[in-house]
Every structure is written in C-alpha cells, then in structure tokens.
Amino acid sequence: MSNAIEESLQTFADRAGDPAPLVYRRLFAARPDLEPLFVGDRTGAARGEMLSVVFETLMDMAAGGEARRHMIAAEVVNHDQLGVPGEVFADFFDLVAAVVRETLGPDWTPSMAEAWGDLLGRTRQLSVAG
Numbered sequence: 001m002s003n004a005i006e007e008s009l010q011t012f013a014d015r016a017g018d019p020a021p022l023v024y025r026r027l028f029a030a031r032p033d034l035e036p037l038f039v040g041d042r043t044g045a046a047r048g049e050m051l052s053v054v055f056e057t058l059m060d061m062a063a064g065g066e067a068r069r070h071m072i073a074a075e076v077v078n079h080d081q082l083g084v085p086g087e088v089f090a091d092f093f094d095l096v097a098a099v100v101r102e103t104l105g106p107d108w109t110p111s112m113a114e115a116w117g118d119l120l121g122r123t124r125q126l127s128v129a130g
C-alpha cells in the first residue's frame with residue numbers, strides 16, 4: 001500500500017473509532033434524498049458492511065492492485081439499480097477521503113493529499129468508466 005494512504009488510514013482508525021456515524025451523517029447531510037434507500041437497513045449492518053468494503057477497496061487499490069475492478073463494476077450495476085448512479089457511487093469514496101482528511105486535521109500531509117488524489121482518480125475511473 002502507498003505509505004501515505006496507510007499512514008492516514010491508521011491515524012484515522014486510531015482517532016475516529018467507529019467511522020460509520022461520521023461518514024453516513026455527512027452523506028445524508030449532503031444528500032438527504034439518499035437516506036430513504038437505507039430504510040431496510042434497520043440495524044446499520046449493511047451500512048457498516050458497505051463502509052468496510054469501501055475501506056478494503058481503498059487499501060487494496062492503494063497497494064497498486066486492480067483486483068477490485070470486477071467487484072466495483074458489479075457494485076456499480078447493483079447500485080445503479082438501487083437508484084445510485086456511477087457518479088454518486090464514486091462520490092462516496094471522495095466523501096470518505098474528506099472525513100479522513102478532516103479527522104487528521106494538521107496531521108494531513110502533502111504526500112497524503114497527493115496519494116489520495118491519485119487514488120480517488122482511480123476509484124472514479126473504475127466507477128464511471130467501468
């Protein structure tokens with residue numbers, strides 16, 4: 001994995017505890033129209049599982065692998081059927097990055113910014129272009 005991504009996620013995990021409330025609060029503040037999609041997820045288990053898959057995907061891709069390409073392509077189709085187009089799907093990776101960046105505050109370094117910029121370009125490309 002890119003050291004800068006690894007370092008940022010490690011610091012984030014140490015500081016944030018459970019990231020799900022932070023991430024989903026922010027998602028629904030920005031996009032209240034998406035909240036009703038999760039009505040079936042009464043326990044929050046699906047939201048938690050989705051977020052852990054997102055972190056695993058980010059870590060795998062930061063390690064340079066394209067092993068997640070097919071999973072992302074499949075989830076883009078599933079999510080499109082749920083009413084979440086590829087662009088909005090890709091936005092979720094950016095939102096997670098913003099939460100990491102804000103949690104790190106002054107500990108967010110220029111090399112983290114650069115590594116995340118590159119990674120988010122790749123997640124968007126796989127989400128939108130397939």
Ligand code: HEM
Nearest residue numbers: 034037038040041046049050053054075084088089092093
């Ligand atoms: C704003 C963007 C997104 C929205 C609104 C969204 C919405 C949803 C919804 C409504 C579900 C079903 C919840 C349920 O079962 O009731 C779900 C499940 C899931 N999502 Fe997303 N999603 C987004 C982005 C992503 C991204 C970027 C990934 C990355 C791979 C992802 C991976 C998953 C997975 C793996 C599940 C299945 C979880 C489970 O039930 O085990 N989602 N998502």
